[in-house]
Amino acid sequence: MTEFQARAAAEWLLSAAPDPAECRRQWGRGPHGMVLLPAGVRWDVLILPGALGHPTLDVLSRCADRPGPVLSGSGGTRLGFFVPPGTASRWLGTGVRAVGRGAWIVVPHPGRAAGVVSWLVRPDGSGTLNDPGLLELAMHEAVAEERRSGGW
Template sequence: MRTVTKQATEWLAAAATDPRDCKRRWQGYQGIAVLPCGRFWDVLSVPEELGVRALDALLCIPQAPGPVLADTVARRVGFFLPPDPEGRWVGSDVRYLGRGAWITVPAPRPAPGRFRWLVPPDGTGTLFVPAAVELALQQALGTLAAQASAQRWCPTCGAATAGIS
C-alpha cells in the first residue's frame, strides 16, 4: 500500500509547476495543493448526489477506475479524465476543468478536511474513459429523475414524503 501511495504522490506532484513545493504543501497544516488541469488530466465536476450515483455504476464495470475527488463543502464530485482540448461536456451544473483551470487536491492518502479522495489515484496514470463516465451520469440522472417523480409533497407543511404507488 505504501508503494501505491508513493507512486500516486509522485504522479500527482508531477503535474505541479514545482513538484517539491507541492509535496511540502501536502505535508503542511492544510495538506492541500493547487494543481493545473489540462496536462495530465482534466476534471469533470458534478453535483455530489449525481456524482456518487455515477461512481457506484462505474465501480461495477471491470475497468480500473480513475481518480475521483470530493469537495465536501461545495458538495461536488470530480472525475479525472484524459485531457480533451475541446471539453464538450454540457449539462445542468456540470463544470469541465481543462487547460487553464486549476484544482485543489489533497495528498493521495486518507486525511481529514474539505477535499477527500473517493477513489485515490493509483500512481499509474489510470483515468476514467469519458464515454463510460457519460453513460454512468446518464444512468444516474435517470435514477434521480425517477425518484423525484415518485416523491409526494405534504399539503400541510410542503415536506417531501415517499410516494405510494
C-alpha cells in the same frame, strides 16, 4: 492504500506541477495536506453536483474494473472525476463544470486523510483516468435509476 501506492500516486499527481518539489513541501507543511495543481496537463476534471456524482460513481464502479481518481469537495456536495486532458474543451453536459487547461484544482495528498477535499477514489499512480464516454453513460444510467426509484 500501501505506502508504496501512496508514493506512486503522489509522484503521478506531482508530475503535473510546475514545481513538484515545492508542492511536495506544501503537502508536508499544510495542516490539511492540500496543494494546487494545474488541470489540462495530465488530466482534466469534470465536476458533478453531489446528487448526480454519487450515483454516477456507484454506476461507474459497477461498470469499470477500477474507476479513475475521484475527489469529493464541500462535504460531498461536488465530485470531481479525473478524465483525460482535452476533455473539458469538448464536454457539452449540462450541469457539469468542466475544468481544463488554464485552471487549477485543490488536490489532497493521496496517502493521508484530508479535510474539505478528499479522495473517494485515489489515483493509483499509473495514470489511470476515467473514460469520458463511460462516465457519460454512467451519468445517464444514474439519472435513469433515480427516476425509476422516484428520486427525481
